Amino acid sequence: MAKIFCVANQKGGVGKTTTTVNLAAGLAKVGQRVLMIDLDPQGNATMGSGVDKRKLDLTVYDVLLESASVAEARVQSQKCGYDVLGANRELTGAEIELVPLERREMRLKQALKAVDGDYDFVLIDCPPSLSMLTLNGLCCANGVIVPMQCEYFALEGLTDLVNTIKQVHANLNKDLQIIGLLRVMFDPRITLQQQVSEQLKGHFANKVFNTVIPRNVRLAEAPSYGLPGVIFDPSSKGAQAFIAFAEEMVERIKGM
Ligand code: ATP
Ligand code: MG
Numbered sequence: 001m002a003k004i005f006c007v008a009n010q011k012g013g014v015g016k017t018t019t020t021v022n023l024a025a026g027l028a029k030v031g032q033r034v035l036m037i038d039l040d041p042q043g044n045a046t047m048g049s050g051v052d053k054r055k056l057d058l059t060v061y062d063v064l065l066e067s068a069s070v071a072e073a074r075v076q077s078q079k080c081g082y083d084v085l086g087a088n089r090e091l092t093g094a095e096i097e098l099v100p101l102e103r104r105e106m107r108l109k110q111a112l113k114a115v116d117g118d119y120d121f122v123l124i125d126c127p128p129s130l131s132m133l134t135l136n137g138l139c140c141a142n143g144v145i146v147p148m149q150c151e152y153f154a155l156e157g158l159t160d161l162v163n164t165i166k167q168v169h170a171n172l173n174k175d176l177q178i179i180g181l182l183r184v185m186f187d188p189r190i191t192l193q194q195q196v197s198e199q200l201k202g203h204f205a206n207k208v209f210n211t212v213i214p215r216n217v218r219l220a221e222a223p224s225y226g227l228p229g230v231i232f233d234p235s236s237k238g239a240q241a242f243i244a245f246a247e248e249m250v251e252r253i254k255g256m
Contacts, residue, residue: 008144024123148183213241
């Protein structure tokens with residue numbers, strides 16, 4: 001059975017997409033079968049996996065509206081080693097089109113049942129909002145990975161997300177939990193970042209992943225080549241951190 005994880009944080013630009021595609025590539029490198037789902041109309045995770053969002057016939061939009069199955073809409077990213085259920089601007093419309101439909105928050109969960117045996121991991125890149133799209137991700141997930149920068153307002157920003165996860169857990173998906181907070185774009189030379197990192201560990205204890213993702217320019221350059229950093233420059237510090245994170249995730253799911 002596949003373990004399903006949302007990469008979510010309603011704050012924009014915190015590293016969700018970078019985390020999703022690099023974790024997907026890292027997991028694939030250590031031998032896991034991975035499906036990466038792009039739930040963001042920006043389509044950055046699709047493009048960042050070497051799949052041209054403008055050329056896709058079928059996307060996660062068709063899956064949410066039940067006009068295609070996951071098996072029909074997924075594509076293989078040969079270079080990256082994992083499958084992609086892509087997204088593009090069309091997905092913006094799903095938000096409104098889903099409103100009158102029954103069990104609208106369960107569409108993705110329902111669709112994923114048919115491919116459950118095909119994967120070890122399903123990773124979902126969420127948009128920077130707590131919208132119907134993110135809700136579809138949260139309803140089918142076993143856990144949420146929360147990338148965050150160790151900045152002054154980091155803890156405050158988490159409150160809304162934590163409350164949403166609690167509500168979804170109580171009402172819609174008993175499996176859901178925060179699997180962990182991932183410190184990203186970390187610069188150990190900045191004292192404030194070290195302080196916030198310590199605060200995080202104080203508050204969330206073992207919910208903070210051991211792996212820390214450093215700020216690394218190769219990770220930022222990789223998307224313009226349509227690749228995750230892990231594939232673009234495997235020897236870079238950023239890529240190595242994501243491989244370590246993939247190994248940590250493989251260990252974490254053993255107890256789940
Ligand atoms: P959005 O909320 O718009 O979906 P996001 O949370 O998905 O954004 P990303 O797109 O992953 O965030 O990252 C934002 C920017 O930071 C990008 O330009 C990305 O290349 C850069 N970035 C992410 N992680 C790192 C890192 N560890 N080191 C350097 N740059 C990074
Ligand atoms: Mg993103």
